[in-house]
Amino acid sequence: MERIATILLLAAAAVGLGYGYMDAVERQAAQDAADSAAQELAAAEAAAQAVEDAKAKFVIPHDSDENTTAIVVALDGSGSSDADGDAITYSWTLLSGDAELIDSSNIATFTAEPGEYTIQLTVTDVYGSSSSEEKTVAVATEPNNAPEAVLEVYQED
Numbered sequence: 001m002e003r004i005a006t007i008l009l010l011a012a013a014a015v016g017l018g019y020g021y022m023d024a025v026e027r028q029a030a031q032d033a034a035d036s037a038a039q040e041l042a043a044a045e046a047a048a049q050a051v052e053d054a055k056a057k058f059v060i061p062h063d064s065d066e067n068t069t070a071i072v073v074a075l076d077g078s079g080s081s082d083a084d085g086d087a088i089t090y091s092w093t094l095l096s097g098d099a100e101l102i103d104s105s106n107i108a109t110f111t112a113e114p115g116e117y118t119i120q121l122t123v124t125d126v127y128g129s130s131s132s133e134e135k136t137v138a139v140a141t142e143p144n145n146a147p148e149a150v151l152e153v154y155q156e157d
């Protein structure tokens with residue numbers, strides 16, 4: 001009788017271990033899924049940060065003049081080249097943002113209010129072969145602190 005009880009106890013312990021093992025496997029699977037989701041999130045955040053870091057960023061300087069809320073941004077394509085030494089022409093396009101590009105060959109400028117602007121430069125050689133590069137420019141609002149009111153009260157003579 002005692003022996004049967006021992007066998008039953010051992011069987012119960014084995015079943016318990018089995019459940020314990022399954023729990024561990026399931027916990028590991030859940031942990032792996034959570035780790036992989038965290039890795040994907042981190043990768044997405046890193047990609048978003050890389051896009052943010054790649055932006056050329058400017059802040060409109062504070063100059064105590066409420067009427068000057070823009071800066072002139074210069075774009076320089078003079079580093080472009082052709083491997084064969086062919087003459088190249090420059091074409092500037094504002095892909096996003098509200099501004100007017102003023103271009104003269106390898107240099108372009110535009111007046112930028114606060115906002116984001118994406119500009120594309122395309123260079124084309126005499127054979128009609130071309131390549132393009134895009135850049136995003138982020139212009140931040142002129143920083144300004146509110147004045148501080150100070151009110152004192154006196155008795156008049």
Ligand SMILES: [Ca+2]
Binds near residue numbers: 061064065066068069
């Ligand atoms: Ca200003």
Ligand SMILES: [Ca+2]
Binds near residue numbers: 082085127129
């Ligand atoms: Ca060429």
